[in-house]
Amino acid sequence: MSKVTIVGAGNVGATAANVLAHKDLVKEVVILDIKGDFAQGKALDSYQQASVDGFSTRLTGTSDYADTANSDIVVITAGIPRKPGMSRDDLISTNAKIVTMVTRSIMEHSKNPIIIVVSNPLDVMTYAAYKASGLPKSRVFGMAGILDTARYRAFLSMALDVSSKDIQAMLLGGHGDTMVPLPRYTTVSGIPVTELIGEEELEAIVQRTKKGGGELVKLMGTSAWYAPGAAAAQMVAAILRDEQRIFPCCAFLEGEYGQDGIFLGVPVKLGKDGISELLELKLNEAEMKLMHDSADAVRDVLEVYKGMNV
Ligand SMILES: NC(=O)C1=CN([C@@H]2O[C@H](COP(=O)(O)OP(=O)(O)OC[C@H]3O[C@@H](n4cnc5c(N)ncnc54)[C@H](O)[C@@H]3O)[C@@H](O)[C@H]2O)C=CC1
Numbered sequence: 001m002s003k004v005t006i007v008g009a010g011n012v013g014a015t016a017a018n019v020l021a022h023k024d025l026v027k028e029v030v031i032l033d034i035k036g037d038f039a040q041g042k043a044l045d046s047y048q049q050a051s052v053d054g055f056s057t058r059l060t061g062t063s064d065y066a067d068t069a070n071s072d073i074v075v076i077t078a079g080i081p082r083k084p085g086m087s088r089d090d091l092i093s094t095n096a097k098i099v100t101m102v103t104r105s106i107m108e109h110s111k112n113p114i115i116i117v118v119s120n121p122l123d124v125m126t127y128a129a130y131k132a133s134g135l136p137k138s139r140v141f142g143m144a145g146i147l148d149t150a151r152y153r154a155f156l157s158m159a160l161d162v163s164s165k166d167i168q169a170m171l172l173g174g175h176g177d178t179m180v181p182l183p184r185y186t187t188v189s190g191i192p193v194t195e196l197i198g199e200e201e202l203e204a205i206v207q208r209t210k211k212g213g214g215e216l217v218k219l220m221g222t223s224a225w226y227a228p229g230a231a232a233a234q235m236v237a238a239i240l241r242d243e244q245r246i247f248p249c250c251a252f253l254e255g256e257y258g259q260d261g262i263f264l265g266v267p268v269k270l271g272k273d274g275i276s277e278l279l280e281l282k283l284n285e286a287e288m289k290l291m292h293d294s295a296d297a298v299r300d301v302l303e304v305y306k307g308m309n310v
Pocket residue numbers: 007008009010011012013032033034035077078079080081082091095098101102117118119120121122143144147175222223224225228
């Protein structure tokens with residue numbers, strides 16, 4: 001009888017709630033937004049889909065944190081999205097305050113939730129939620145890697161004309177243009193991807209993946225929501241079902257990959273208590289360098305956050 005709260009009833013939050021309800025895994029999904037009755041409207045619309053699509057999960061909307069009391073899992077999507085010409089890092093001054101305030105309010109009503117952060121800039125916003133919550137690192141992490149590998153898998157699927165279901169891939173690093181897709185850890189039904197595609201075409205797909213978020217911002221004028229919402233719901237499902245699935249997630253590193261005191265994308269195992277294990281891949285020199293460059297980029301934004309004293 002779990003309870004899931006989604007903070008932010010906007011594009012990503014409402015999609016995550018809707019996708020989660022379709023999985024029919026949880027009794028109650030609460031959507032919270034500061035924007036008047038907006039969350040109530042989104043929840044009501046979503047719940048009116050229940051009889052059409054056949055799910056029982058109740059969706060309710062609110063602007064009152066008391067209604068989030070005793071949540072088992074909280075997904076934070078509150079904050080502003082970027083517009084064309086902006087980087088995710090440009091969102092920090094607004095979103096750091098929002099994510100910190102949201103996390104504090106959540107913790108006033110739920111003792112030991114698992115928090116999944118979605119708001120950007122993701123790696124630093126996950127750090128902000130971790131600090132504001134006081135929860136252990138196993139219970140606070142961010143969604144990005146599932147989305148970024150999903151884009152990588154989509155581009156590969158289009159290039160190879162195969163189902164993306166058969167493409168397995170791993171990706172590390174920050175959720176920015178320095179992210180590190182890993183062709184050496186990419187297979188198609190067990191076949192190394194390098195046996196199926198030329199080096200140049202693969203490199204072009206890697207580069208397109210790194211800028212995958214920006215491509216959509218340019219096309220739509222705001223950032224993506226279908227794949228991000230579904231990715232967040234997949235993480236919630238893995239926790240609710242105690243699946244111990246291995247996903248790339250934004251997790252707190254304390255020495256792993258040569259990084260300390262920073263949230264970055266790495267493979268983790270997800271189950272009922274959050275992150276049960278962080279996996280350290282045997283990277284080659286070139287991959288490790290890309291990982292360190294990505295960590296440096298995240299660390300620059302982390303310094304900005306630390307200087308804000310929120
Ligand atoms: N980690 C990832 O891979 C992804 C992250 N994002 C990020 O997710 C965030 C949300 O994106 P969208 O849903 O497209 O934006 P949106 O503008 O559609 O929705 C954001 C919602 O947050 C609400 N909000 C703002 N301040 C709040 C507060 N203090 N408390 C509660 N609610 C508050 C707004 O009223 C709005 O409804 C953005 O920061 C975006 O950059 C988006 C896609 C992927």
